Amino acid sequence: MREDVRILLVGEPKVGKTSLIMSLVSEEFPEEVPARAEEITIPADVTPERIPTHIIDYSASEQTDDELQDEINRANVVCVVYDVNKESTIKKIQSKWIPLVNGRTEKGNRIPVILVGNKSDLQGASSMETILPIMNQFMEIETCVECSAKNLKNISELFFYAQKAVLHPTAPLYNPEDKQLKPSCVQALTRIFNISDLDNDEILNDTEMNFFQKYCFKNPLSAQALEDVKTVVWKNMSDGIQDDGLTLSGFLFLNMLFIQRGRHETTWTVLRKFGYDDTLELTDDYLHPPFTAYLDVHRCIEYFGYLGYTTIMEQESQTAAITVTRSKKLDLEKGQTQRNVFLCKVIGLKGTGKTAFLQAFLGRSLKMQSEMGRDVSDFTINTVQVNSQDKYLIVSKTSDEGLISKQQ
């Protein structure tokens, strides 16, 4: 998650940008306002998403075009403010403001935009009819909100939507042009579905759905809520429910529904719980919790990450799967060990029978080995009984000529 959020307000002169900011801060409408409000920072503990938020005003009478462009480049989200009663300020959204904010940006990197229709207290009719075609034309517009700095309507909502557009962005999840989840989002959600499908029957039954729910949101769903979820899916998708459980298509549909209804934070909470960052890559912290050891523990921990070890075993990180024992030297001194896994290296010149030896450790006779071909691993592992306890022995072969000649 990011450390702070920068919200920039732009729009035609006198639409009420400064008044909106001052109304938010003082919770009353300021009769007199300066041309431009000072930058304000809202501390984390009073914002709904608990993240410090900076709000920046713009005024054409105080700033040059270069200064404006500079502020646009620094912003995480831009609120384009218009006056709901002035058609000319709405026209400028398309002809001036959106091109200025995102005209030179690549499709994938566009800054999210919120349209803000101010002065709704003076309003004759809603501006929504004029605004909807603009929203359909520019995919970076996250949402539109009508508000009034004068009677304090929807002011905190407007800043909340702006914050949400940065923290739970639509762009990585959903393509509004074809109204589909993006492939990387489908891939991530499929992995999450498979991890949550504990019995691997490709259906999330009630127990598995509640396991998933508890893992992501701390609380299980009530029996009624579970039924309601299944009913919504079943009504919209014939193959979304099977044997009274949720199929993968049903699970994907449910997430698409959250997104289409503006509840991206639900899908983002799920994705983040399962280790994804803002670009839907698994985070380094998730895949590689701090740990070092011999053999390829690094990769082993990575596999545990992909396979959802932390979720299934209800652990903080994959390192819980690994036990660190005391040093080998100490074991040898004391003549005893807590280890269950031992590594044994088999060395010998080429052709001395190392591979056959390793395979024989798995109980494979020479005849079986000749049927299998030569394409076998340089490692084998099996259990051995020591003092009537099962221990694991990893046998690895090396034909490193240098090493062997030194030891000959």
Ligand SMILES: Nc1nc2c(ncn2[C@@H]2O[C@H](COP(=O)(O)OP(=O)(O)OP(=O)(O)O)[C@@H](O)[C@H]2O)c(=O)[nH]1
């Ligand atoms: N009725 C009504 N008037 C408002 C509202 N918001 C702002 N105004 C008035 O609109 C005028 C312009 O407000 P500002 O906040 O200065 O507008 P601005 O967009 O910051 O203007 P510039 O600094 O020129 O870019 C002022 O007279 C405000 O009192 C509102 O919600 N309702």
